[in-house]
Amino acid sequence: xLQFISxxxxxxxxxxSGSDSFLFWQTKGxxxxxxxxxxxxxxxxxxxxxxxxxxxxxxxxxxxxVNAALEAGAEVREVVFHKFSPQGVSGVVVISESHLAIHTxxxxxxxxxxxxxxxxxxxxxxxxxxxxxxxxxxxMTATEMKRGIFETQKEAVNL
Amino acid sequence: xLQFISxxxxxxxxxxSGSDSFLFWQTKGxxxxxxxxxxxxxxxxxxxxxxxxxxxxxxxxxxxxVNAALEAGAEVREVVFHKFSPQGVSGVVVISESHLAIHTxxxxxxxxxxxxxxxxxxxxxxxxxxxxxxxxxxxMTATEMKRGIFETQKEAVNL
Numbered sequence: 001x002l003q004f005i006s007x008x009x010x011x012x013x014x015x016x017s018g019s020d021s022f023l024f025w026q027t028k029g030x031x032x033x034x035x036x037x038x039x040x041x042x043x044x045x046x047x048x049x050x051x052x053x054x055x056x057x058x059x060x061x062x063x064x065x066v067n068a069a070l071e072a073g074a075e076v077r078e079v080v081f082h083k084f085s086p087q088g089v090s091g092v093v094v095i096s097e098s099h100l101a102i103h104t105x106x107x108x109x110x111x112x113x114x115x116x117x118x119x120x121x122x123x124x125x126x127x128x129x130x131x132x133x134x135x136x137x138x139x140m141t142a143t144e145m146k147r148g149i150f151e152t153q154k155e156a157v158n159l
Numbered sequence: 160x161l162q163f164i165s166x167x168x169x170x171x172x173x174x175x176s177g178s179d180s181f182l183f184w185q186t187k188g189x190x191x192x193x194x195x196x197x198x199x200x201x202x203x204x205x206x207x208x209x210x211x212x213x214x215x216x217x218x219x220x221x222x223x224x225v226n227a228a229l230e231a232g233a234e235v236r237e238v239v240f241h242k243f244s245p246q247g248v249s250g251v252v253v254i255s256e257s258h259l260a261i262h263t264x265x266x267x268x269x270x271x272x273x274x275x276x277x278x279x280x281x282x283x284x285x286x287x288x289x290x291x292x293x294x295x296x297x298x299m300t301a302t303e304m305k306r307g308i309f310e311t312q313k314e315a316v317n318l
Contacts, residue, residue, distance in 0.1 A: 039264065040271065042203060044304055080239045082253055092251040092258060094241055099249065103257050103275070105198065105307070112199065112306045114273070116262070145203055145302070147271045148264070 039148030040098055040118035045128050047111040049138025056106035058083040062091055064134045069093050069100055072126040074117065097122045102131075111135055116147065198307030199257055199277035204287050206270040208297025215265035217242040221250055223293045228252050228259055231285040233276065256281045261290075270294055275306065 054060050062081040069076050074095040081091030087107055093100045098116035105111070113131055115124040124144070132140045213219050221240040228235050233254040240250030246266055252259045257275035264270070272290055274283040283303070291299045 039267075039269070040262075042271075042273070044201060044306070046307060077241045077249070078239045080237045080251070080253060082236045084255070090236070090253050090257065092239065092253060092260065094239060094249050094251060096243070098262050098271075099251060099260055101251065101258055101260065101275075103199075103277070108198075108307075108309070110198070110307055110309075112201075112257075112275070114201070114275075116260075116271070116273075118262070143304070145304075147203070148205060148267075148269055150267070150269075 037150055038146035039150075040116055040146075041124050042098075042114060042116040042145045042147050043124040043128050043142050044145065045113040045115070045131070045140060045142035047113060047132060047135055047137035047140050048109060050104075050109045050111055050135040052106045052109065054135060055089065055104035055109070055111055056087050058089050058091075061089045061102060061104060064131065065091060065093050065100055065102055068115075068127040068130045068134070069095050071130045072115075072117070072122050072124070074100075074122045074127070095122075100127060109138075111137075118147075196309055197305035198309075199275055199305075200283050201257075201273060201275040201304045201306050202283040202287050202301050203304065204272040204274070204290070204299060204301035206272060206291060206294055206296035206299050207268060209263075209268045209270055209294040211265045211268065213294060214248065214263035214268070214270055215246050217248050217250075220248045220261060220263060223290065224250060224252050224259055224261055227274075227286040227289045227293070228254050230289045231274075231276070231281050231283070233259075233281045233286070254281075259286055268297075270296075277306075 058081050062079065066076060066079060074097050076093055076095055078094035079091070081089060083089055089102070089104045091102055098118050100115045101113070103112045113128065115127045117124045128142055217240050221238065225235060225238060233256050235252055235254055237253035240248060242248055248261070248263045250261055257277050259274045260272070262271045272287065274286045276283045287301055
Protein backbone atom coordinates (compact mmCIF):
# COMPACT_ATOMS: atom_id res chain seq x y z
CA UNK A 1 0.00 0.00 0.00
CA LEU A 2 2.71 2.41 1.02
CA GLN A 3 4.76 1.36 -1.92
CA PHE A 4 2.01 2.43 -4.28
CA ILE A 5 1.63 5.77 -2.56
CA SER A 6 5.34 6.48 -2.65
CA UNK A 7 5.48 5.68 -6.36
CA UNK A 8 3.14 8.56 -6.92
CA UNK A 9 1.96 7.14 -10.22
CA UNK A 10 -1.44 6.04 -9.11
CA UNK A 11 -2.71 9.48 -8.43
CA UNK A 12 -0.87 11.52 -11.04
CA UNK A 13 -1.03 9.10 -13.96
CA UNK A 14 -4.62 9.82 -14.73
CA UNK A 15 -6.07 9.39 -18.18
CA UNK A 16 -9.60 10.03 -17.06
CA SER A 17 -10.82 13.57 -16.96
CA GLY A 18 -11.87 15.37 -13.81
CA SER A 19 -10.54 14.70 -10.39
CA ASP A 20 -10.58 10.92 -10.45
CA SER A 21 -7.54 8.74 -10.24
CA PHE A 22 -6.99 5.07 -10.79
CA LEU A 23 -6.87 3.87 -7.26
CA PHE A 24 -7.81 6.73 -5.04
CA TRP A 25 -10.90 8.80 -5.13
CA GLN A 26 -13.00 10.95 -2.94
CA THR A 27 -16.41 9.72 -2.01
CA LYS A 28 -19.29 12.05 -2.66
CA GLY A 29 -19.48 14.86 -0.17
CA UNK A 30 -16.58 13.81 1.98
CA UNK A 31 -12.86 13.37 2.32
CA UNK A 32 -12.98 9.64 2.67
CA UNK A 33 -10.51 7.92 0.34
CA UNK A 34 -10.69 4.26 -0.49
CA UNK A 35 -8.63 1.92 -2.63
CA UNK A 36 -9.48 -0.52 -5.37
CA UNK A 37 -7.01 -3.01 -6.79
CA UNK A 38 -8.33 -2.97 -10.35
CA UNK A 39 -7.85 -0.24 -12.91
CA UNK A 40 -11.08 -0.72 -14.76
CA UNK A 41 -14.40 -2.44 -15.24
CA UNK A 42 -15.33 -4.14 -18.49
CA UNK A 43 -18.97 -5.01 -19.08
CA UNK A 44 -19.73 -7.46 -21.90
CA UNK A 45 -23.40 -7.29 -22.83
CA UNK A 46 -25.46 -9.49 -25.13
CA UNK A 47 -28.54 -7.69 -26.43
CA UNK A 48 -31.16 -9.85 -28.08
CA UNK A 49 -34.49 -9.03 -29.70
CA UNK A 50 -33.42 -5.62 -31.01
CA UNK A 51 -34.90 -3.89 -34.03
CA UNK A 52 -33.43 -4.84 -37.43
CA UNK A 53 -33.72 -1.30 -38.73
CA UNK A 54 -31.88 0.26 -35.83
CA UNK A 55 -29.08 -2.32 -35.78
CA UNK A 56 -28.58 -1.98 -39.53
CA UNK A 57 -28.37 1.82 -39.57
CA UNK A 58 -24.81 3.06 -39.11
CA UNK A 59 -25.84 6.59 -38.21
CA UNK A 60 -28.42 5.48 -35.66
CA UNK A 61 -26.05 3.01 -34.02
CA UNK A 62 -23.29 5.62 -33.89
CA UNK A 63 -25.57 8.26 -32.38
CA UNK A 64 -26.86 5.88 -29.73
CA UNK A 65 -23.35 4.74 -28.83
CA VAL A 66 -21.98 8.29 -28.53
CA ASN A 67 -24.99 9.33 -26.46
CA ALA A 68 -24.50 6.30 -24.20
CA ALA A 69 -20.96 7.48 -23.52
CA LEU A 70 -22.15 11.01 -22.78
CA GLU A 71 -25.06 9.74 -20.69
CA ALA A 72 -22.57 7.91 -18.48
CA GLY A 73 -20.51 11.09 -18.13
CA ALA A 74 -17.59 9.93 -20.28
CA GLU A 75 -15.38 12.17 -22.39
CA VAL A 76 -15.50 11.16 -26.06
CA ARG A 77 -12.13 11.14 -27.86
CA GLU A 78 -12.55 9.19 -31.12
CA VAL A 79 -15.49 7.70 -32.97
CA VAL A 80 -15.31 5.13 -35.76
CA PHE A 81 -18.14 3.10 -37.26
CA HIS A 82 -18.33 0.77 -40.23
CA LYS A 83 -21.33 -0.57 -42.17
CA PHE A 84 -21.10 -4.09 -43.53
CA SER A 85 -22.78 -5.47 -46.62
CA PRO A 86 -25.40 -6.82 -46.76
CA GLN A 87 -26.02 -5.98 -43.12
CA GLY A 88 -24.37 -5.25 -39.79
CA VAL A 89 -22.56 -2.40 -38.14
CA SER A 90 -19.34 -2.37 -36.13
CA GLY A 91 -18.05 0.62 -34.25
CA VAL A 92 -16.15 1.98 -31.33
CA VAL A 93 -16.29 5.13 -29.24
CA VAL A 94 -12.90 5.75 -27.64
CA ILE A 95 -13.36 7.69 -24.41
CA SER A 96 -10.87 9.10 -21.94
CA GLU A 97 -12.03 6.35 -19.63
CA SER A 98 -11.42 3.54 -22.24
CA HIS A 99 -14.08 2.54 -24.81
CA LEU A 100 -17.53 1.43 -25.90
CA ALA A 101 -17.71 -1.09 -28.76
CA ILE A 102 -20.57 -2.68 -30.67
CA HIS A 103 -21.07 -5.30 -33.36
CA THR A 104 -24.56 -5.87 -34.68
CA UNK A 105 -26.22 -8.80 -36.42
CA UNK A 106 -29.49 -7.14 -37.51
CA UNK A 107 -30.77 -10.36 -39.08
CA UNK A 108 -30.59 -11.97 -35.63
CA UNK A 109 -31.77 -8.91 -33.72
CA UNK A 110 -28.53 -9.24 -31.79
CA UNK A 111 -25.86 -6.76 -30.70
CA UNK A 112 -22.61 -7.59 -28.92
CA UNK A 113 -21.70 -4.60 -26.79
CA UNK A 114 -18.78 -3.97 -24.48
CA UNK A 115 -18.21 -0.99 -22.24
CA UNK A 116 -14.82 -0.58 -20.60
CA UNK A 117 -14.28 2.23 -18.10
CA UNK A 118 -11.38 3.08 -15.84
CA UNK A 119 -11.62 5.30 -12.82
CA UNK A 120 -14.64 5.63 -10.60
CA UNK A 121 -16.43 8.59 -12.12
CA UNK A 122 -18.04 6.73 -15.02
CA UNK A 123 -20.20 3.68 -14.40
CA UNK A 124 -20.20 1.26 -17.35
CA UNK A 125 -23.64 0.02 -16.34
CA UNK A 126 -25.13 3.46 -16.97
CA UNK A 127 -24.05 3.21 -20.60
CA UNK A 128 -25.13 -0.42 -20.79
CA UNK A 129 -28.60 0.31 -19.48
CA UNK A 130 -28.96 3.27 -21.82
CA UNK A 131 -28.05 1.05 -24.79
CA UNK A 132 -30.46 -1.69 -23.73
CA UNK A 133 -33.20 0.90 -23.65
CA UNK A 134 -32.37 2.62 -26.95
CA UNK A 135 -31.89 -0.62 -28.88
CA UNK A 136 -35.16 -1.82 -27.34
CA UNK A 137 -33.59 -5.14 -26.50
CA UNK A 138 -36.11 -7.77 -25.55
CA UNK A 139 -33.50 -9.60 -23.53
CA MET A 140 -30.09 -8.58 -22.23
CA THR A 141 -27.42 -10.46 -20.33
CA ALA A 142 -24.15 -8.94 -19.18
CA THR A 143 -21.01 -9.80 -17.29
CA GLU A 144 -18.59 -7.42 -15.59
CA MET A 145 -14.89 -8.25 -15.65
CA LYS A 146 -12.28 -6.46 -13.56
CA ARG A 147 -9.35 -5.25 -15.66
CA GLY A 148 -5.77 -4.54 -14.56
CA ILE A 149 -5.63 -6.14 -11.17
CA PHE A 150 -2.63 -5.24 -9.06
CA GLU A 151 -2.03 -6.94 -5.78
CA THR A 152 -1.85 -4.55 -2.86
CA GLN A 153 0.70 -5.09 -0.12
CA LYS A 154 -0.76 -6.85 2.85
CA GLU A 155 0.31 -6.24 6.40
CA ALA A 156 1.91 -9.20 8.11
CA VAL A 157 -0.14 -10.41 11.04
CA ASN A 158 1.06 -12.55 13.95
CA LEU A 159 4.67 -12.69 12.83
CA UNK B 160 -31.58 -26.89 -35.06
CA LEU B 161 -33.82 -27.31 -38.08
CA GLN B 162 -35.44 -24.04 -37.31
CA PHE B 163 -32.11 -22.27 -37.63
CA ILE B 164 -31.32 -23.99 -40.88
CA SER B 165 -34.70 -23.13 -42.35
CA UNK B 166 -34.18 -19.48 -41.49
CA UNK B 167 -31.19 -19.47 -43.76
CA UNK B 168 -29.70 -16.45 -42.04
CA UNK B 169 -26.89 -18.22 -40.32
CA UNK B 170 -25.08 -19.09 -43.46
CA UNK B 171 -25.88 -16.13 -45.65
CA UNK B 172 -25.56 -13.34 -43.11
CA UNK B 173 -21.81 -13.35 -43.08
CA UNK B 174 -19.79 -10.32 -42.13
CA UNK B 175 -16.50 -12.14 -42.13
CA SER B 176 -14.59 -12.40 -45.36
CA GLY B 177 -13.80 -15.63 -47.09
CA SER B 178 -15.90 -18.71 -47.02
CA ASP B 179 -16.72 -18.80 -43.33
CA SER B 180 -20.14 -18.41 -41.85
CA PHE B 181 -21.30 -17.83 -38.32
CA LEU B 182 -22.43 -21.26 -37.40
CA PHE B 183 -21.37 -23.59 -40.13
CA TRP B 184 -17.94 -24.16 -41.42
CA GLN B 185 -15.92 -26.72 -43.21
CA THR B 186 -13.15 -28.42 -41.32
CA LYS B 187 -9.73 -28.38 -42.88
CA GLY B 188 -9.36 -30.83 -45.72
CA UNK B 189 -12.83 -32.28 -45.54
CA UNK B 190 -16.53 -31.82 -46.01
CA UNK B 191 -17.37 -32.27 -42.38
CA UNK B 192 -19.63 -29.48 -41.13
CA UNK B 193 -20.12 -28.77 -37.47
CA UNK B 194 -22.17 -26.29 -35.48
CA UNK B 195 -21.35 -23.86 -32.72
CA UNK B 196 -23.97 -21.97 -30.76
CA UNK B 197 -21.95 -18.80 -30.24
CA UNK B 198 -21.26 -16.12 -32.81
CA UNK B 199 -17.90 -15.04 -31.52
CA UNK B 200 -15.00 -15.38 -29.11
CA UNK B 201 -13.83 -12.47 -27.00
CA UNK B 202 -10.43 -12.74 -25.34
CA UNK B 203 -9.66 -10.25 -22.57
CA UNK B 204 -5.93 -10.14 -21.88
CA UNK B 205 -3.97 -8.44 -19.12
CA UNK B 206 -0.37 -7.80 -20.13
CA UNK B 207 1.99 -6.84 -17.32
CA UNK B 208 5.67 -5.98 -17.30
CA UNK B 209 5.70 -4.37 -20.73
CA UNK B 210 8.14 -1.68 -21.87
CA UNK B 211 7.22 1.91 -20.97
CA UNK B 212 8.57 3.23 -24.26
CA UNK B 213 6.54 0.87 -26.40
CA UNK B 214 3.31 1.36 -24.48
CA UNK B 215 3.69 5.13 -24.61
CA UNK B 216 4.34 5.35 -28.34
CA UNK B 217 1.12 5.74 -30.34
CA UNK B 218 2.70 4.74 -33.64
CA UNK B 219 4.38 1.65 -32.21
CA UNK B 220 1.22 0.50 -30.45
CA UNK B 221 -0.85 1.10 -33.57
CA UNK B 222 1.60 -0.80 -35.80
CA UNK B 223 1.73 -3.75 -33.42
CA UNK B 224 -2.05 -3.89 -33.13
CA VAL B 225 -2.62 -3.74 -36.89
CA ASN B 226 0.03 -6.40 -37.43
CA ALA B 227 -1.58 -8.60 -34.79
CA ALA B 228 -4.83 -8.44 -36.74
CA LEU B 229 -3.07 -9.31 -39.98
CA GLU B 230 -1.03 -12.03 -38.31
CA ALA B 231 -4.26 -13.68 -37.22
CA GLY B 232 -5.59 -13.45 -40.77
CA ALA B 233 -8.17 -10.76 -40.07
CA GLU B 234 -9.34 -8.14 -42.55
CA VAL B 235 -8.68 -4.61 -41.25
CA ARG B 236 -11.52 -2.12 -41.80
CA GLU B 237 -10.86 0.89 -39.54
CA VAL B 238 -8.00 2.00 -37.32
CA VAL B 239 -8.17 4.66 -34.62
CA PHE B 240 -5.60 5.43 -31.93
CA HIS B 241 -5.31 8.20 -29.37
CA LYS B 242 -2.36 9.39 -27.28
CA PHE B 243 -3.07 10.64 -23.78
CA SER B 244 -1.13 13.23 -21.84
CA PRO B 245 1.11 12.74 -19.95
CA GLN B 246 1.10 9.07 -20.95
CA GLY B 247 -1.00 6.23 -22.27
CA VAL B 248 -2.44 5.12 -25.58
CA SER B 249 -5.92 3.87 -26.44
CA GLY B 250 -6.88 2.45 -29.77
CA VAL B 251 -8.99 0.06 -31.75
CA VAL B 252 -8.60 -1.91 -34.94
CA VAL B 253 -12.02 -2.69 -36.39
CA ILE B 254 -11.84 -5.87 -38.45
CA SER B 255 -14.42 -7.68 -40.54
CA GLU B 256 -14.40 -10.28 -37.81
CA SER B 257 -15.06 -7.69 -34.99
CA HIS B 258 -12.20 -5.81 -33.24
CA LEU B 259 -8.94 -5.57 -31.36
CA ALA B 260 -8.73 -2.89 -28.63
CA ILE B 261 -5.96 -1.73 -26.33
CA HIS B 262 -5.50 0.70 -23.46
CA THR B 263 -2.02 1.19 -22.07
CA UNK B 264 -0.74 2.41 -18.72
CA UNK B 265 2.98 2.81 -19.55
CA UNK B 266 3.79 3.94 -16.02
CA UNK B 267 2.56 0.57 -14.77
CA UNK B 268 3.95 -1.46 -17.66
CA UNK B 269 0.38 -2.64 -18.18
CA UNK B 270 -1.82 -3.01 -21.24
CA UNK B 271 -5.48 -4.05 -21.26
CA UNK B 272 -6.13 -5.83 -24.54
CA UNK B 273 -9.23 -7.40 -25.95
CA UNK B 274 -9.59 -9.36 -29.15
CA UNK B 275 -13.09 -10.18 -30.40
CA UNK B 276 -13.48 -12.41 -33.44
CA UNK B 277 -16.54 -13.92 -35.07
CA UNK B 278 -16.46 -16.84 -37.43
CA UNK B 279 -13.99 -19.65 -37.31
CA UNK B 280 -11.32 -18.48 -39.70
CA UNK B 281 -9.56 -16.08 -37.31
CA UNK B 282 -8.33 -17.29 -33.94
CA UNK B 283 -8.24 -14.48 -31.33
CA UNK B 284 -5.44 -16.28 -29.49
CA UNK B 285 -3.12 -15.88 -32.48
CA UNK B 286 -3.45 -12.11 -32.16
CA UNK B 287 -3.19 -12.29 -28.38
CA UNK B 288 0.00 -14.32 -28.47
CA UNK B 289 1.50 -12.02 -31.09
CA UNK B 290 0.77 -9.00 -28.88
CA UNK B 291 2.23 -10.65 -25.79
CA UNK B 292 5.39 -11.25 -27.75
CA UNK B 293 5.68 -7.79 -29.33
CA UNK B 294 4.92 -5.91 -26.11
CA UNK B 295 7.43 -8.19 -24.38
CA UNK B 296 5.00 -8.77 -21.54
CA UNK B 297 6.62 -10.34 -18.51
CA UNK B 298 3.30 -11.80 -17.44
CA MET B 299 0.02 -12.28 -19.26
CA THR B 300 -3.34 -13.59 -18.15
CA ALA B 301 -6.35 -13.93 -20.41
CA THR B 302 -9.94 -15.09 -20.40
CA GLU B 303 -12.06 -16.13 -23.34
CA MET B 304 -15.75 -15.28 -23.31
CA LYS B 305 -18.28 -16.66 -25.75
CA ARG B 306 -20.37 -13.93 -27.38
CA GLY B 307 -23.85 -14.19 -28.90
CA ILE B 308 -25.04 -17.49 -27.63
CA PHE B 309 -28.17 -18.84 -29.27
CA GLU B 310 -29.79 -21.89 -27.84
CA THR B 311 -30.16 -24.74 -30.28
CA GLN B 312 -33.26 -26.89 -30.29
CA LYS B 313 -32.84 -30.01 -28.26
CA GLU B 314 -34.49 -33.31 -29.02
CA ALA B 315 -36.89 -34.54 -26.37
CA VAL B 316 -35.73 -37.78 -24.85
CA ASN B 317 -37.82 -40.31 -22.89
CA LEU B 318 -41.07 -38.40 -23.23
